[in-house]
Each structure stands twice: as C-alpha cells, then as structure tokens.
Amino acid sequence: MEFPPNTTATESLKTWANGYAAEMTAIRQAFEATGDGLTAVRRRAELVDQVVTGLYADILSVPLHEPANFCLVAVGGYGRQELFPYSDVDLLFLSHSKRIEENQRGPVAALARTLWDLGLRVGNTSRTLTECGELHRDNLEFSVALLDSRYLAGDTQMFTLLRREIVPHLVARDRQVFVQDLLTITRQRYAKYGQTIFHLEPNLKEAPGGLRDFQVARWLTLIQELEKSGQWISAETRWSPETCAEAQPALQFLSAARCFLHFGQGRDDNHLTYEFQQEVADLGLRLQVGHPTPAAHWMRRYFRHARGIGRLLSQVREEVESSRSSLYSLFLDWRSRLSNTDFSVLRGRVFPRQTAPATEWPLVLGLFERVARHGLELSREAERWVAASLEAGALPRLDLAAAWPPLRQILLLPHAAQALRAMHQLELLPCLFPAFRAIDSLVIRDFYHRYTVDEHTFMAIQHLHALGQKPVRPASPAAEAQDENWEDSFAEIFRALEQPELLFLAVLFHDVGKGLASSNHIQAGLEAVEQATAGLALALEDRATVHFLIASHLEMFATLQRRDIFDPETVRAFAEKAATPERLKMLCLLTYADVRAVNPEALTPWKAEMLWRLYAATLNHLHRHLDDQRLQAAEAGKESPALLSVLPWDATPQRMMEFLDGLPKRYLATHSWEVIGRHFEMFRQLGQNPVQARLHGQKRDWHLTVITWDRPFLFASVTGSLTAWGMNILKADAFANRAGVVVDTFRFVDLHGTLELNPSEVERFQKFLEDVLQGSASFEPLLAGRLNHHRPPRAKLEVPPYVGFDDHSSSHSTLLEVVAEDRPGLLYRVSTELARLNCNIEVALVNTEGEKALDVFYLTVNGRKLGTALQEGIRHRLEKVLAPHNP
Amino acid sequence: MTKLEAIIQSSRFESVKNALLEIGVSGMTVSEVRGHGRQKGHTEVYRGHEYTVDLLPKHKIEIVLPNNLVEPAVQAIIKAAKTGKIGDGKIFLSKVDEAIRIRNEEHGEAAL
Numbered sequence: 001m002e003f004p005p006n007t008t009a010t011e012s013l014k015t016w017a018n019g020y021a022a023e024m025t026a027i028r029q030a031f032e033a034t035g036d037g038l039t040a041v042r043r044r045a046e047l048v049d050q051v052v053t054g055l056y057a058d059i060l061s062v063p064l065h066e067p068a069n070f071c072l073v074a075v076g077g078y079g080r081q082e083l084f085p086y087s088d089v090d091l092l093f094l095s096h097s098k099r100i101e102e103n104q105r106g107p108v109a110a111l112a113r114t115l116w117d118l119g120l121r122v123g124n125t126s127r128t129l130t131e132c133g134e135l136h137r138d139n140l141e142f143s144v145a146l147l148d149s150r151y152l153a154g155d156t157q158m159f160t161l162l163r164r165e166i167v168p169h170l171v172a173r174d175r176q177v178f179v180q181d182l183l184t185i186t187r188q189r190y191a192k193y194g195q196t197i198f199h200l201e202p203n204l205k206e207a208p209g210g211l212r213d214f215q216v217a218r219w220l221t222l223i224q225e226l227e228k229s230g231q232w233i234s235a236e237t238r239w240s241p242e243t244c245a246e247a248q249p250a251l252q253f254l255s256a257a258r259c260f261l262h263f264g265q266g267r268d269d270n271h272l273t274y275e276f277q278q279e280v281a282d283l284g285l286r287l288q289v290g291h292p293t294p295a296a297h298w299m300r301r302y303f304r305h306a307r308g309i310g311r312l313l314s315q316v317r318e319e320v321e322s323s324r325s326s327l328y329s330l331f332l333d334w335r336s337r338l339s340n341t342d343f344s345v346l347r348g349r350v351f352p353r354q355t356a357p358a359t360e361w362p363l364v365l366g367l368f369e370r371v372a373r374h375g376l377e378l379s380r381e382a383e384r385w386v387a388a389s390l391e392a393g394a395l396p397r398l399d400l401a402a403a404w405p406p407l408r409q410i411l412l413l414p415h416a417a418q419a420l421r422a423m424h425q426l427e428l429l430p431c432l433f434p435a436f437r438a439i440d441s442l443v444i445r446d447f448y449h450r451y452t453v454d455e456h457t458f459m460a461i462q463h464l465h466a467l468g469q470k471p472v473r474p475a476s477p478a479a480e481a482q483d484e485n486w487e488d489s490f491a492e493i494f495r496a497l498e499q500p501e502l503l504f505l506a507v508l509f510h511d512v513g514k515g516l517a518s519s520n521h522i523q524a525g526l527e528a529v530e531q532a533t534a535g536l537a538l539a540l541e542d543r544a545t546v547h548f549l550i551a552s553h554l555e556m557f558a559t560l561q562r563r564d565i566f567d568p569e570t571v572r573a574f575a576e577k578a579a580t581p582e583r584l585k586m587l588c589l590l591t592y593a594d595v596r597a598v599n600p601e602a603l604t605p606w607k608a609e610m611l612w613r614l615y616a617a618t619l620n621h622l623h624r625h626l627d628d629q630r631l632q633a634a635e636a637g638k639e640s641p642a643l644l645s646v647l648p649w650d651a652t653p654q655r656m657m658e659f660l661d662g663l664p665k666r667y668l669a670t671h672s673w674e675v676i677g678r679h680f681e682m683f684r685q686l687g688q689n690p691v692q693a694r695l696h697g698q699k700r701d702w703h704l705t706v707i708t709w710d711r712p713f714l715f716a717s718v719t720g721s722l723t724a725w726g727m728n729i730l731k732a733d734a735f736a737n738r739a740g741v742v743v744d745t746f747r748f749v750d751l752h753g754t755l756e757l758n759p760s761e762v763e764r765f766q767k768f769l770e771d772v773l774q775g776s777a778s779f780e781p782l783l784a785g786r787l788n789h790h791r792p793p794r795a796k797l798e799v800p801p802y803v804g805f806d807d808h809s810s811s812h813s814t815l816l817e818v819v820a821e822d823r824p825g826l827l828y829r830v831s832t833e834l835a836r837l838n839c840n841i842e843v844a845l846v847n848t849e850g851e852k853a854l855d856v857f858y859l860t861v862n863g864r865k866l867g868t869a870l871q872e873g874i875r876h877r878l879e880k881v882l883a884p885h886n887p
Numbered sequence: 888m889t890k891l892e893a894i895i896q897s898s899r900f901e902s903v904k905n906a907l908l909e910i911g912v913s914g915m916t917v918s919e920v921r922g923h924g925r926q927k928g929h930t931e932v933y934r935g936h937e938y939t940v941d942l943l944p945k946h947k948i949e950i951v952l953p954n955n956l957v958e959p960a961v962q963a964i965i966k967a968a969k970t971g972k973i974g975d976g977k978i979f980l981s982k983v984d985e986a987i988r989i990r991n992e993e994h995g996e997a998a999l
Contacts, residue, residue, distance in 0.1 A: 564898040566943065606919035610897070610944050616933045802935030819935025854934055 012058070016051060017118050023047045024085070028263050035285050037256030038082070045083040048120065049074070049152065052091070055114055056153045060107045064153050069096035070104055071154030073162070076123075079148035082255070085262035089115065090145060093126040094158055101126050121268070129158065133166045135174040140181050143170070147219050163232060171226040179223060179320060186216050186313075194600065197306045198455030200443050201277075204258045205270040209306025211254050214247065217309075217316040224320055239312070247312045250305035253286045257302065260285055272302075274445050296443045303441035303452065307425065315380050321347050338374050342366055349379040357385070357392035361399075364389055364428065365406040372410045372419035378426075386426045400535035403432060407536075411504035414469055417462035420508070424454060435528035438515025450599035453514050459597035460507050464589060467494040472850070486608040490592050493585050493615070496849040502542055503586040505533070506549035507593060525550050541672040548583055549590055556591040556614065560607075565614045568621075574614065575621040579669040581847075584622065588615040623817075623856045624809035626664045626843050630738075633661040646677030651684065659683045662738025664843060670733065679743055682707040686741070691773040693766045699756055702727070704746040708773060710736050715841050716831040717779065718744060721769050723825045724783035726752045732827070734844035744844075751824070787825050799852045801882035805871045813842050813858035814866040816874065820882040822853040829881045830855065837874060839866070888983040888996060889957045891964075893948045894922065895976040899968040900946040906967035907950070910959045914999070916949040924977065945976065951983050953996045 024047070031040040056072055057064050076090035077083055093108045095101035108126060115122045125142065136142050146167050151159040171178065190208050193199065197209035205211045221235035236244055258270055260280050272280075274295075281298035284291045338345035342363060343352055350370045358364045364386060370376055378386075389395060410419050423429040430437040439453040451459060470491040497503060509532065513525030529550055533543040555577065563570040578584035591611060596603045603611075643656055659680050660667075671679070682692035682705065692707040706718055715734055722729055731747040755762050771777035799821040806815040818830060827846060834841065834857065843858040859866055866874070895903055900917070907915065921942035930939050952960055961978055969975055988998035 560897075562898055562901060564896060566940070604919055606921070606944060613940070616931065620931070620933065800935070804932055804935070817932070817935070852934075 013114065013117060016055070020047065020051055020118055020120075028085070031256075031259055031263065035256050035283070036252075037254075037259040037286075038252055040259050041077075041082045041084050041255060044085060045074075045078055045081040048078065048083060048089055051118065051120070052089070052111075052115065053153050055111055059110050059114065060104075065156055066154065068155050069100050069158060070094070071156070071158045072152040073159060074150040074152050075145035076148055079145065079150040081150070084255075084258055084268070086121070086266065086268040087262070088121045088123045088268070090123040091125070091152075092132075092145070092149065093124065094132065094154075094162060095126065095128050096155075096158060097128055101128060129161060129166055132162060133170050135170060135178055137177065137181055140185060143178065144182065144219055146170075147222055164230075168226050168230040171223050172230070175223060175227045179220065182216065182219060182223075183317065186213075194451075194459075196451060196455050196459070197310050198303060198441065198452040200445070200450055200452065201271060201273050202302070202306070203270050204254055204261065204272055207306075209303075209308075209310040210270075211251070211258065211309075213309045213313045214251055214254075217247075217313045220316045220320050239316075243312060243315060246308040250308040250312075253301065253305045254309070256286045277443075299443045300441045311383075314377065318349060318380060338370070338376070340370070343370050343382075345370070345374070345376060346379070348376055349382075350376045351379045351381050352385045355385070357394050358389040359394045359396075361395060361403055362406055364395070365403060365410065368419040368423050368428070369406060369410055369413070371422055372413035372416045375415040375418060378422050383426060386428060390427060390431060398431065400432065400532070401537035404536040404538070407432070408501045411461075411501050411508070414465050416465060416504065417458045420461065421455075421458050424458075433509075433512075433528070433532050435509070435512040435516065435525075435532070439512055440515075442515050444514055448598050448602060451597070453511050456597045457508060457511055460510075460590075460593035461504060463593045463596045464494065464500075464504070464507065467491040467589070467592075468500075486605060486612060489612050490589065490608075492849075494589055496847075497585055497589070498582055499542065499545075502545050503549065503589055505529075506546045506553070506586070506590055509546070510550050510553045510590065510594065522551060522554070539672070540674065544672075545583060545586070549586055552577065552587055553590050553594060556587055556611065557595060560610045560614045565610065565617065571614070571617045571621050572625070575618045575625070578618060578622070580666065581619055581622050582670075584615065584618055588612075622666075623845060624806060624815055626666055626845070627810040627813045627858045629665045631660050631663050631665055631668065633657040642673040646673045646680070648677075648681065648684075651680070655684070656680055658739070659737060659741070663735050663743065666733075667735050667743065679705065679707060683741060689770070691770040693769045693773075695755070695762050695766055697750070697755070700750050700753065702748055702750050702755060704748065704769075706742070706744045706746075706769070706773070708742060710740045710742045710840075712838075712840075713832075713835040714742060714773065715744065715844060716828060716835045717772050718746065718769065719828040719831050720783055721765075721772050721779040722746065722748055723828045724779040724786055725765060725768075726750070726754060726786060726824075728822075728824050729827050729846065730848040732844060732846035734841055734846075736842065783825070783828070801879060803875045803878045803882070805866070805875075807865055810858060812863075812865065813860050814871065816857040816859055818853070818855040818857070818878065818882070820853050822848050822851050826853055826882075827855065830878060833877045833881060834859065834874065837870065837877070838862075839870075839874070888986060888999065889952050889954060890981045890983045891948075891950045891952055891957065891960055892979040892981075893964050893968070893976060894920070894945050894978075895948065895964070895968040896970070896974060897944050897946045899970070899975075900948075902967040903948065903964050906963040907948075907960060910956070910963050912950060912952065912956060912960055912963075914950065918947045918949075920945050920947045924974075943974065951986055951999055953999060 024044070027040050027043045027047070030043070031037065052072070052074075053064060060067070071094050073079070073092040073094050074090070075092045077087055078090050083089065091112075093101070093104065095104060105126075108124065112122050112124045127142075132146060146162075149159075149162065149167070189206060189212065193203070193207045195208065197207065199207055203210060218235040221238050222233065225231060225233050225235075225238060236248070239247065257272065257280060260283075261270060261272060261276055262268060264276060264279065277295045277299055281295040282292045284293050285298070286301075341353070343350050343366070345351070350367065352367065367378070367382060367386065371378065410416055413419070420429060424436060424440070430440070436454070439457070442453040444453055449456060467487065467490050470487060472495070473488050494500070506529075509525055509529040511521065511525065512528050513521035513523065516524035516528065518524035526547060529546055530543075533546055538546070556574070559565065559570065559574050565571065575584075578587060588611065592603065592608070595607065595611075643653060647653060647656055668676070678694070682694065685692055686707065686709070690708060694705045695702060697703050704718075704722070708714070719729060719732075727748040728751050729746055729748045732745065734742060734744045736742045750756060755765070768777060768779075772779050799819065801821070802817070802819040804817040806817070809815055816834075820826065831841070831844075838861055839859045840861065841857050842860055845856040847854045861870065893903070897919075904915070921944055923941060923943055930937055932938075948964075950960065957980065961980075964978060985994065986996070986998040987994055
C-alpha cells in the first residue's frame, strides 16, 4: 500500500482507509485459511507501519528520517510486531527536549487524529529521552512498553540512544524495583482471576496462562539480559530448548485463538466465551488434524498450552529470583527450617536432594507433603524429578493402602489444594486414582460454574482449609447472621470435625463422575470412589461415610432451595437422611465448599445463612429427637444381612434383636456392624458378669464401652472413675434398650499417658471400673485427690455457661442442654448432680469441641418428664457447677 | 405497563418461575431478600446461644408487564406460591411510565 500523491486530505484519508480495509481483509482470509495467528499479527503490524510512516511523512512534511531530535517509536505489542486485529496501536513520540516536544504537539495531534479517523485505536504518548530514562512506578506499563520499542520514523540516532543507553541504564539502575513491580502487578492480575488458569470462559490475554504471562516471561528475561550485558536479545534464545518446545506452540495456539476472537467480534475482546469455543472447535483451529472437534477437547488443548505458559513464567521467575540471591541468603535458605533430609527449600521453592529417580512412593509423596505443609512451589528440578520417577519404572507397584497415610497427611495440611494441583499436573494424582484423568481440564458448561471440574475440586478443598485457618472467635450465631460473618460459623463446624480426612476425600471425588461415561455423575463418582477407598483400605464405616457424602452432595443445597427449611417436616426428613451429627457436619461443609468453588459470587451471604440455618435446625433435631426414634425388634431385623454377618455361630438373630430392641436408631447409625457385633458379645456375657467393660485405644486416644444393667448413679460412676484416673472425656453416648441394658461408650484422652506407658494398667482399670459399678470399690478418694490437685489452665476462649430445658421435643423425656467451658471432671460433676436429684439419664450425648463442652441429656424422674420446680433446681445447681471460677 | 413485585417463599420460587414461563413471561429480575410481614420470627438455641430468626429469607421477583399480562401473571404467582400458611408473601403492582431497551433504544411495550 502506498501513499497517494497529489490528493486532498479527505481523498487521501479515504484512500488510506480503503487500502487498510482491503489489506486487513486479505490478512483475515489468510488467517482463516491457515489458522496462523502469529503471521496475521505480524502482517497487521507491517500494514500499520506503512500507514503510520506514510502519514508521518505527509503530516510532518518531512522525509522519513527527519526531523532531528524527534522520532516516532512503536511500543508494546505493536513494537514487537504482534498487533492483533483490533489491538491498540501504541505510539511513542520521542523528543530530545520539552521544547521540541512542544513544537511537535500540533503534528503529533494531527497524526493521532488521522489514525483514529482511519479506525485505528491509537494509544499515543509524548516523552523526552530523559523521561524515558526514569522508572515510572505509577505507570509501569510505559516503562515495560519501552522493552518492546521499535523504530518507525524520525531521528534514527535518537532511537539508537534510547535503545543503547537510556533503557539499559534504566534497567541497570532500577532493575530490582522494576522486576519487583512487574511481579507485583502480575500477582495482582492473578488475584483478579482467582489465581487459576482453569476458567471455563478464559480471557486469552489477561488470565493466568494467557498471552500476558508469555510477555511477562519475555520481559523478565530481557531485563535480566539488559542488566547483565546491556544487549537486546530475543528472550527465547535464553530459554532452554525444552522450554521453547513447550512455550512456542502455546504462543501459536493462543495467538491464533485471540486472532479468531478479534476477527469474530470486530473488537479487542479476549474473552473466550462458550459460543466462541464452539466456533473455534468447529474449525479445529490450531489442531493438527484441522477438523471439527468437540469444544471440550479443544479447550483441553487450550488449558494444556495455558499450563505451559504458566510454567514458563514460573520458571523464568525462579531464575530471576535465584539470580538475585546473595551467598548469605542462599546459606540461610539452605539452613531453612523448611528443608529436611530429602528436600531443600530455596526462596519458597522445594528441590529434591537426590537427582536419581525415586525408588519408593513415600519419598515422592513426601515432596508434596512439603508443598501442602508450607505452601511451597515446586522447582523445575522437582517437576523433572517427579516426571522422571514416574517414567523410570524404578518405583515399585503402587500400593494404595500404603500410600494412604501420606496422602491423608497431605489432605489435612493447610496447603493441600496447592499440593493436589501439582500432583494432578504432574500426573501423580491420576496415577493414584485413574478417574482423575477423566476430569483433567474438563469443561462442563452451565451458567454458574466458572472453573474446570478439576480446578473446582481443588478450590473446594482450598475453601475448606481457609476455614481451618480462621482464628477462633467468640461470636454468637445471631450476630454472625446479621453481620454476614458467616464464614466463622462454618469454621466452627470445621474445627469440630472428628475425621476431616473423610470430608476431604469426599470433596476430592465428589465430581470425578462428570468425566466418566455415565448419565449420572454421582453414580459414576460413587463407583470410582468405591474402588479408591477399597484400595486405600479404609475402614468399612469410613468408606460408608465417604460414599454417603458423595451420594448426598447435592441434597443439602437442593433442600434449602426447594423446601421450606423452617418447616419441621423438612428438617425431620433431612435429619433422617443425615442420620448422625458427624455426617451432617461434613455434608454441610461439603455443600459450603462445593457452592463456594462454583464461582466467587455463588455463595451469597443469603445462601450461606440459609445453609447454616438448615444445618443448625437439623443438628438440633438430631440431638432433640433421639428418644422417640427407637429401634423396634422387627425393624432391627431389617438389617438382617449385615446383622447375620456379625452374628456369632452360637447366637440366634432373635437374641441380637433382643439386644437392639429399644436402642435409639442413632445407635445403628453411629456404630458399624462390626462394633455392634462386639457389643452384642458383651451383652451375651452379662449372665457371667453383670458389668462388661472394654477398653481399647492407642497413645492418648482411648475408647471405653460399658454394657450393664441400668441403675442410679451409673453414668456418674463411670465418669467419676475415668476422672479419678486422670482421663479427660471428649465424647460419650449413653443409650439403653427396652430391657434396661445400657450401652455407654466413651472416648477420652489419657492426659498422663498412664495406659500407654503401663499396659498392665488397662486391665487394672477395667477391673477397677467393674468393682466400682458392682459397689465393691469407690472412686471417690482417688477422685478427691485428683480434683484437689488439679488447677485447669485458663481457657483461651471464654465459654459462657448455658443450661437449657426442652419439654417439647421428646414425648416422654425432658431434654437438658448444657454448654460450658470444658475441664476435667465436668461431666462427672454434672451427672452426679443429676443423679442426686433422682434424675434418670435415658440418653446422653456428650461432646467436646476444643474448649467447649456440649452435652445433651434426656431425663426422666420415675419414668416421667421433669416438673418446672425440679428443672429450676437443676438449673440452680448446675450453674454453680459450671461457673468458670469453680474448678 | 405495570411493574409487578412479588415477595414469595424461597421454596416456591422454582414453581413460580415455571408458572410465569408457561404464560409467556420470560424476563424477570430475581433477588434474594430477607424480611417479614405478619409472619414474625421465633427464637432458637444453637449450642447454648439463643438467636432470633426474625428476618426470614424470601425471593423477590420484579417484572414489568404489558397490561394484558398483568392479571394472568398475578394468578400464576398466586397459584404457584400459595400454601395457605402465614408467610406466603405479597404481590405489589405499580404503573410504569416508560421502558427503553438499551441495545436498540426501542421504547414502550416493544422494549419489554
């Protein structure tokens, strides 16, 4: 295209416009024929060069290389000749002095105006050489744009000065701040996009793994080289062949996709919507086959390339940061407390100490344990080491059961999501659980989800751990609901979990079914998790819990959306599904995390409050309606297949039903059939010994089961005996069957290690307890000494005591709810007061969460509910017992 | 044109939405709101804390309708949202002077 001589301004403008449009049409046609985005953007830059330089000579009325001390420079994407079809044309009018800049103001304005009239979006700026030599921290984009500067017209010596002295001097002087600011704005950009590549509708330029990341990697490399040698190099020449082999195709792919978007929309919009994903996939753009392909398949390619660009930037950052190290700081890093015998940690990245491929799985998983524990990034060496270890064949056949302890540890650590992402990216997670391969970068389209299925999963885990990191705050639910600090409410639930690893495992698998060939993703996910949990050798009841969570993971949200959660019938039905408080807690948190991970706005304060209210109402229901939901002998028989599996050869099913008859239904929900079988065996031995006590546990965590005939002071005697031996009761359930046989279970902490350090004491304690319950021994002297000498430490969190009665929830018991600061002997004191007032404990649900004791007792006196006067008497006595100053 | 605002039980929202779609009302604005009318709140206890459930969660639907659709829409909402219990919600109607579609600057009912 040439500038037309001897024409009027309007005519020449029209001619330029027509010429530009015709050339752009040719570029577009060529692009559509080849899918070569990089050629298209280079050709557009060349076309714009012709227009700009032609108009420059025309408007300034000077030859192309004049006037002196003034020149026109292409910067930014235009400068590096990567001008996307509708990208801005960034121009720098460079003057030697302010006076020259002032003189050229008119021609500059005229040139810019004319370019706008031609339909080009021009970003023009005028600067002196001196101004270019300063780092503009408040306008870093300008200083960065100079790294891509290219001469267009005017004084060539000026431009040479800019390139040979001004910019290199700037970099040499301000390199550290320059790099730091560049990394800061990159971090801010990542934060804006939720720190993830895996957006369902990504922004091809700005999102992590997008073209901007590629440029940042180039700039960082160039800055490093300019500082070192003052040379302008192509950044790619400093990258390893391995890096280039990954980065160049990624640049080609993303450039083509961005060109496609620009041409398709007729504007600089880089948002790859579902509609464009379909169009681009229909074309098979940048796929070798070049044929129509499913959009999800094309997007997987996109994510693979975006991941490659993300890795490139990470690697360049690593090199830039390490080049800044002083010997002393390296020494400090080496000695860092985060390093261990297998891995060293340098500047937040973890490196394997051994270079040879790993020969044992714990070592490989140990790397990710470091990441999960400390939030470290993997070094390039670590990535290579994992890949080589998986490929070398030196690792033994994977034993999932052996892998479970380290994997469990990873799941429980605060940066688990980061570790799991790395494991997934390096193919380790699919190696452990092949179903994960199916959800790798998987796009499932809907109006709500913003991330791919795998990323959604990791985000859900991340949100749960964020709850775990929240500080404990003494806040009431009412205040939380009003202040919308609802995260604290869910954090409190999270802290109360007994087996959080089961929740994390359920979250990990809750959506894997979406990638499997099935019309029902929940069912497919259940099949996958069944295989996995069997391989992990989880206990049957734990497998059942994970199965329940995945099977029900949509139910809580569906209930709060489609049912009236203030209707007691809705709550009753939901409580029946949840069955136990522990499962309810996990289901609530799974729902919370699942919804939060849909998109940053999905869990509105309104929805969070609804979720919490359904949880609270259901938990209350589970605690308050135990008494009326008792097993009938015939009903217990429904469990016959499981029942028969644990039935001793010499016992009849009728005898088992006799044992179960009248126990709360909760008993079946909270105990596996294996445990029920053991309880039944104890029940059968009551004829030989009327008190059956079994103790088992390890280290500090112990369990006691007592099966005997009900009698006054029974519960108080057991709690008194445990306290007398220095045990701190964390949890207890007390149930009784229709025949009056109690099944009391206690979980306690052996505070002084008595049972662990002296195994013979286990038997002695069981004997002591049997003697106490048969009236041949007393725990009181031992207890008195224990309580007199015990001064509990001051609680970190004040728990105001609460004593509440409920006469309505149960048809034949009065519910007593006690909340207080936990301390040794508390349960004994409470149960003793109740026994002294002739109250019979029909059911007890005792729980401890941190420093808070939460107890619910179903009480009767002579088989009837408690009168008002007795309730007041109990309240009066318990308030004294629970007062914080009363040890 | 008439603006219809309906405050309904959240659990009835899907039914109401479907009922409106069936009579040809496709566009609506929906908000998650809290409030109460004659349906006052109640006190609950959770782990020793008493709290009052006084502002109850509701859905608010806003639609601007051509006048011939107002009565059918009202009836559709009533039919889908009514349980007969306190707290079923309310419908408010008010006149709208003008409507403009931003994309093509259409005015009046054509813009709805």
